[in-house]
Amino acid sequence: MLVANSTHLVGIYFPNHKHGPKLPRDWELNPGHPILRQTGEEIQEYLDGKRTSFSVPISFEGTGFQQEIWRQIARIPFGQTISYSELARRANAPKAVRAAGAATGRNPLSIIVPCHRVVGKNGSMTGFAGGLDRKKSLLKIEGR
Numbered sequence: 001m002l003v004a005n006s007t008h009l010v011g012i013y014f015p016n017h018k019h020g021p022k023l024p025r026d027w028e029l030n031p032g033h034p035i036l037r038q039t040g041e042e043i044q045e046y047l048d049g050k051r052t053s054f055s056v057p058i059s060f061e062g063t064g065f066q067q068e069i070w071r072q073i074a075r076i077p078f079g080q081t082i083s084y085s086e087l088a089r090r091a092n093a094p095k096a097v098r099a100a101g102a103a104t105g106r107n108p109l110s111i112i113v114p115c116h117r118v119v120g121k122n123g124s125m126t127g128f129a130g131g132l133d134r135k136k137s138l139l140k141i142e143g144r
Contacts, residue, residue, distance in 0.1 A: 004035040008059035011108045012039070014130035043111060049141060052078040054112045062106065065093070069103035076117040079142040083121040105129050111138065 003011035030036065038056050045051035060070055072090045076082055082090075088100040107115040110130055116138040120126040128135035 002036045002039050004033055004039070005059070007035070008057045009035050009039050009109065009112070010059050010061075012043075012110045012112060013108075014110065014134060016131070039112075046111065047141065052142075056112065058109055058112060060108050060113070062103070062108075065091070065096075065099065066103040066106060068092075069100050070107055070109070070113050073104065073107065073115050073118060074113045076114055078114075079144060081117045081119045081123070081139070081144060084118055084126075085121055087118055101127060114138075117142075 001011070001013045002009065003013070035056060042051060042054050042056055046054070060067065062070070068091045069087065072087055075090075084101045084104070085094070085097045087104065088094055088097045091100060093100065104115045104118050105127055107113050107129070110116070116128060116130075116135045125132050125135055
């Protein structure tokens with residue numbers, strides 16, 4: 001499910017997403033929304049192996065720490081992975097590995113803010129709000 005406001009993509013959620021959105025009562029389905037259409041096209045190109053980065057405008061809300069974690073995740077290059085401890089270090093909170101993991105799990109923009117690129121310290125597949133099978137599939141698309 002893609003969620004946008006009038007100018008930005010604000011959410012990407014898989015079926016059975018662990019931390020899905022609480023939709024407001026005035027929520028409306030609008031598949032013709034330009035941001036949603038652009039997002040759909042870019043994600044399809046990514047899944048087809050034709051795109052390595054995204055240009056859709058994004059916006060996310062969260063605590064200052066969450067936002068810093070998501071900014072650091074967004075900087076992980078296509079086809080590369082980092083550990084949660086490295087993510088915490090990059091966010092200037094090297095002792096906050098568990099908090100970095102929790103913030104990663106709350107990432108509202110999966111795929112575009114590529115939290116699937118964050119793995120366990122030994123390279124193990126740990127945690128992904130969309131499920132570990134999806135995480136593995138996304139990394140496979142990126143040649144990992």
